[in-house]
Amino acid sequence: MAERRDVNRAELAGAGVLGFCGVAASAASAHAAGDPRLMGAAGLVCLTHAAALLAFGFAGRHEFVLRLAALALFAGPALFSADMAMRAFENDHLFAYAAPAGGMTMMAGWLAVVVSVFILRRD
Numbered sequence: 001m002a003e004r005r006d007v008n009r010a011e012l013a014g015a016g017v018l019g020f021c022g023v024a025a026s027a028a029s030a031h032a033a034g035d036p037r038l039m040g041a042a043g044l045v046c047l048t049h050a051a052a053l054l055a056f057g058f059a060g061r062h063e064f065v066l067r068l069a070a071l072a073l074f075a076g077p078a079l080f081s082a083d084m085a086m087r088a089f090e091n092d093h094l095f096a097y098a099a100p101a102g103g104m105t106m107m108a109g110w111l112a113v114v115v116s117v118f119i120l121r122r123d
Helices: 009-031 036-059 064-090 098-119
Strands: none
Touching: 009 036, 009 064, 036 064, 064 098
8 A cells, every 4th residue: 555645735736826827927027028027036936936835745744833934935925926927017016015025925934944943843
């Protein structure tokens, strides 16, 4: 019988969403956006954080701090990238300070990863 591996489906779903958005943003930067740097930045942020969320999802850890980190590492890129898309296509912001709020959320998520190193239980 095959061994059942514990995965976090929410993180894997988030990775899929960010990965899809990252590829779409990268394509938009090459073909559609007014300022390709904006969508290029959105694509890079989404794709790098998608890879991180894949690692979280397949690690199968359920500690609160890691789950909080994963949430921040999904929400931050989503917020940042949505603001970049609004700037590129609508020449407007999602809302005031949306991109910096997304960036701060990403940084908080990475700091939560650091904190988790010191409080994780050993199996």
